[in-house]
Amino acid sequence: MNFKEIFRSARDSIRQNKLRSFLTLLGVVIGIFSIIGVMTAINVLQQSVEDNMNGLGAGTFQVQKFPNVNMGNNWWKYQSRKNLDYKDFQRLLPRLTIVDYATAEDWRWNNTFKYKDKSTKANMIIAGITHNWEFTNNLRVDMGRMISQIDEENASHVVILGSEAADILFQNINPIGENIKIDGVKYRVIGVAEERGQRFGNSMDNRAYMPLTTYFKYYGQANFTSLNYCFSILDQDQFEEGMQEVINELRLIRGDKIGEDNSFEAWTNASLIDQFNQMTAAIRIAAAIIASIALLASGIGIMNIMLVTVSERTREIGVRKSLGAKRRDVLFQFMFEAMILTEIGGVVGIILGIIGGNVIAIIADMSFVFPWDWAIIGLVVCSGIALIFGSYPAYKAASLDPIEALRYE
């Protein structure tokens, strides 16, 4: 059978009944929109979580006092844990046999950096880091050098500037060797970091990195704040074992009793994504249920409209049959019409869903996501609906007796 003819007929029929077709399509659009919209939004968040973790390369894991994703209201349980401090970290280091790099860090927000008469806004971040931090966090410098072990041991007043901070303070001057001031204290610039871009919409370049020991002098005691530890294991095969060693040794150092939970959280990128997926599972299921109901309703709508169409066009079917249309020609014609109707609804739903889902990306300045898999699933679902709900009306049309159909008023 001639597909162009089938297509032409379907198109004419939909054009002929614009309002009716539109209303029928609306159900499909809403069903597909709700599922694609939610899935896209979740993909955007997931993408963003993954982007955010790229700072931690593969083969890296973190240890913190608080879990990264906190679902329950166990805040007190976590809060009452002993801080992860620098002393624990230093006791831990010599015990580790597998880990390649281990670092500790702490952060402070809303600082102002000054150089001579120039000053940044109060939106700069200070990171206190141990040496080797460049390996656990993929930090690279455009100029100068990293924080060394000697800097850490001596608590030297040296900083590596983030590229944004360097741009503000030093336009045409080489920053290396210059002194900047933070909270009235002088630091010598020893490096300028490579631009790192944004994460969750926040700049990663408005920073100064200084030795953690120096940081403690001005911003809290060595045992006062809880640090983040970061570990990196280059050999993928030893990752699990290396992580287990860290956990075991840390439990011993912190005196966690046998049978008790860890008094800290250890997580990898993969475990974070798992946690994220667990959190969003409920949302996914809810969206799937809503979409199923909407799609079922729209399927019934399509069946209804196709039955109306068939009875309105009984005479046309009679004429076509009298001219030599076979049962399957008529069957295909009406199946195809149902298919086009639902696919149009599906495509509109997918487009709106992807736009809607990405609104969150635009608002939160995260990267745009096009969920190919869900778009294809959407189209397949639409075809399924057309097939299921379009087949009875099409079968009815195909089975019409030519004489009766021609005589139909």
Added chain:
Amino acid sequence: MSLLILKNIFRIYQIGDIEVRALNGVDVDVERNEYVSIMGPSGSGKSTLMNIIGCLDTPTKGGYELDGMVIHQEVKDGTGIASDDQLAVIRNQKIGFIFQTFNLLPRMTALHNVELPLIYGGVPRAERLERAQAALEQVQLADRMHHKPNELSGGQRQRVAVARALVNNPSIILADEPTGNLDSKTSHDIMDLIDNLHKEGNTIILVTHEHDIAERANRVIHMLDGKIHEDNKKK
């Protein structure tokens, strides 16, 4: 050899307890290039006969052969021989039907309407267009081929239907009261067209109520109560 042989054809409708014999034992032979008109009072079974000849309907019993093919045969249980799909192919290849009510598809242009039998016959697009245009030229409607039926007069619509009936070079052209919805001037134009088709070698069966139209044929069959009452061949 006859083009069309009907042997003892019955078409019986059972409505509750009442049995309506629309055809009550009809025997007809039609030769190639014959021009037959069928007359008879309303309800005498003319349309039923045409529909059976046109393979739109199947007889309750009786034998029917068209162009050497057995379409229906009298067998013990009286079931038809040709399947639905086979009948569709025969309608497509062998039959050109002209209806009283034109039966054009309203959303399509004249050209597309005429193309339809060729579309179902699987004729490639280029050839299809060429043949459909030629058929429209033959009925003097080449200049209206992109018009839709509601932009055409009744006579013009029936011309489109005539073009559609002849476009697939059928073995037989069936016209069931083709002028029933037309005024007398237009009726004669359409009948001139049909006469021409006959002169070109086509076989034609025509149902009509009007004597002057029936007289154009070489043979006039009168029906009454589902039977052939009179069958007059002119010399």
